[in-house]
Amino acid sequence: MRHRIGGRQFGLASDARIALLKGLLRSMIIYKKIETTEARAKEIQPMVEKLVTRAKNNDTVHARRIVRAAIGGKSASDEDIIKELFTVIAPNFKDRPGGYTRMAHKSVRRGDGAPVVVLEFVND
Secondary structure, eight states: OOTTOOSOOTTOOHHHHHHHHHHHHHHHHHHSEEEEEHHHHHHHHHHHHHHHHHHHHOOOHHHHHHHHHHHOOOSHHHHHHHHHIIIIIHHHTTTOOSOOEEEEEEEEOTTTOOEEEEEEEOOO
């Protein structure tokens, strides 16, 4: 029984699933829009929302370290991703209380019929 066990498994081992989610987080911050399956988008959307909230509320060393742990990696490009989140994305949502992303249905994936969606930042 799977009582009280949250999150989707995607048919992957835990390390592969964590790597998948971190990769989606990184892509979302870099490109500001990703096209993926509905299940993956629903799993990643709350993570993105929490990172943006943390980035917009306080730009401290502690907040940057928490974001770095969430997206993984220790290279110079990771620092650029964190800088992008804190200096470009988060200030756009300074007056918005939440709901930084939207999910728009696009089509179904050829082959297995999985629903494909576009997850993007809201541009108000």
